[in-house]
Amino acid sequence: xxxxxxxxxxxxxxxxxxxxxxxxxxxxxxxxxxxxxxxxxxxxxxxxxxxxxxxxxxxxxxxxxxxxxxxxxxxxxxxxxxxxxxxxxxxxxxxxxxxxxxxxxxxxxxxxxxxxxxxxxxxxxxxxxxxxxxxxxxxxxxxxxxxxxxxxxxxxxxxxxxxxxxxxxxxxxxxxxxxxxxxxxxxxxxxxxxxxxxxxxxxxxxxxxxxxxxxxxxxxxxxxxxxxxxxxxxxxxxxxxxxxxxxxxxxxxxxxxxxxxxxxxxxxxxxxxxxxxxxxxxxxx
Numbered sequence: 210x211x212x213x214x215x216x217x218x219x220x221x222x223x224x225x226x227x228x229x230x231x232x233x234x235x236x237x238x239x240x241x242x243x244x245x246x247x248x249x250x251x252x253x254x255x256x257x258x259x260x261x262x263x264x265x266x267x268x269x270x271x272x273x274x275x276x277x278x279x280x281x282x283x284x285x286x287x288x289x290x291x292x293x294x295x296x297x298x299x300x301x302x303x304x305x306x307x308x309x310x311x312x313x314x315x316x317x318x319x320x321x322x323x324x325x326x327x328x329x330x331x332x333x334x335x336x337x338x339x340x341x342x343x344x345x346x347x348x349x350x351x352x353x354x355x356x357x358x359x360x361x362x363x364x365x366x367x368x369x370x371x372x373x374x375x376x377x378x379x380x381x382x383x384x385x386x387x388x389x390x391x392x393x394x395x396x397x398x399x400x401x402x403x404x405x406x407x408x409x410x411x412x413x414x415x416x417x418x419x420x421x422x423x424x425x426x427x428x429x430x431x432x433x434x435x436x437x438x439x440x441x442x443x444x445x446x447x448x449x450x451x452x453x454x455x456x457x458x459x460x461x462x463x464x465x466x467x468x469x470x471x472x473x474x475x476x477x478x479x480x481x482x483x484x485x486x487x488x489x490x491x492x493x494x
Contacts, residue, residue, distance in 0.1 A: 383407025
């Protein structure tokens with residue numbers, strides 16, 4: 210527990226300092242880019258490592274390059290290297306499609322016997338979406354309202370990450386103290402309904418607190434902030450269960466042991482991977 214708390218505080222401090230420093234480097238945000246590329250590369254390596262005992266043989270190098278390039282593509286419109294008629298999502302989506310075509314061509318070249326290629330293509334498509342496209346929604350939050358004030362995007366990204374991880378924290382401690390009824394005994398044996406309820410309440414409370422600390426922001430009323438907290442909390446729980454499904458299906462407890470007290474980078478980021486589209490749609494409207 211002590212190791213988990215110490216590492217957690219260090220990670221929060223380092224990421225917070227990086228995001229605040231990026232305010233002086235708008236709209237390129239190089240520290241956020243470095244965090245995303247590092248996380249994307251490590252997460253891809255970990256996820257592919259979980260499949261090393263299977264018969265699947267997708268190209269680790271090409272998939273790692275694909276995920277990192279898809280994440281990087283979110284920055285391309287802000288470097289003023291291409292005509293402004295291209296929307297961010299056209300570039301990101303086009304990058305994902307181009308790499309998937311390359312993966313298909315590679316599987317054609319590698320084909321020797323039936324029963325492998327379609328499974329490799331399915332896994333590759335999942336990784337491109339799971340670690341490339343879905344996190345891109347979270348990244349895009351950083352530029353929301355940037356034409357008005359760079360603090361708006363920082364607020365949107367900050368509250369989304371904070372509410373999601375605070376839901377994890379609330380669920381963990383509530384489950385430890387009051388957990389009696391198992392929520393998903395097969396997928397995640399330690400999750401309880403009491404922990405689930407505590408996590409959702411905690412995320413709603415944190416979102417409400419953010420609204421009071423930063424009143425002139427997109428979540429400008431109490432009802433909107435509480436709704437955001439509940440919805441993001443639910444999305445985070447679902448995202449966490451998705452990673453649990455992958456690990457249980459592959460008979461693995463943790464993605465790796467690279468982060469003391471947490472497991473691997475996937476174990477740290479799991480709840481954030483799917484909430485990007487939810488938050489993006491919420492702030493878009």
